[in-house]
Amino acid sequence: MPYLEKLTDQKDLDASIYFEDQGDGDPIILIHGWPLSGAMWEYQVPDLIEAGYRVITYDRRGFGRSSRPYRGYDYKTMASDLHDLIDQLELEKVTLVGFSMGGGELAQYVADYGTDKINKLIFVASIAPFLLKTDDNPTGAPDDVFKGMEQNVKQDRLGFLKEFGKGFVNYEDNKDRVSEGQLNYNFQIAAQASPKGTLDCIGAFGRTDLREALKKVDVPTLFIHGGADEIVPIEPSSKQGHSLVKDSKLEIIENAPHGLYVTHKEELNKLLLNFLGQ
8 A cells, every 4th residue: 555654753743644546647636624534535536537637645644544643733744744745756736625624734735835836726615724713813713612622522532523424514404415324434434533633633723824824825726615514614714715815716515515525526526627627
């Protein structure tokens, strides 16, 4: 199996990053959300490969088949993992697609490494640029929301994740679009993740201010968000991101929940392919 090995002088930061590299053509890297893995892209990868793209998915440190270090669940470290993967595969003209928490890696990557190797950016239901409510970010979520998530993970991680999964796809409204089997699969992926990584990533996606990072984006950029997303509010995320990135595009999929990659996969895939083909 292909892995990126990250060795440092601090063993609790070392990581082995699992990735899959399939297809031929211009490269696309798909970055998963919390608390999932690269397996979430099951319904996007085939369409992208059949459209003539080389598709790379990877599991964030602590999740999926990657190793579970005790530390490193901050965006600078995780963007470094992405940077090293691009270097190891010797990629050029890459399109980065980040879902939910994965949008943070896109923004932090640009802030730290620029866009010399980047062709396009696509933020899907992304947390970027800033979810936390502050005096200068009034549409964000109060910190009590993230503190509550952290407390729930500490006290009953599996029980919390089970209920979180239903809200992820607005299950009561989308029973015709998502099966209990899919819910159980998502839960299995989340349950197998590092408890420490699951906990620490809440602070990363909830409290990291990426507004200045997005101002540095200078490649074609698309924001996609569900009109019924109950997990990531659209105002401080995709709408604000769209306002910060010059000449970017914003597409809202009506009635789509946060987990639109499975409930509204046809609509999402069409938007991805249309933007990639421009």
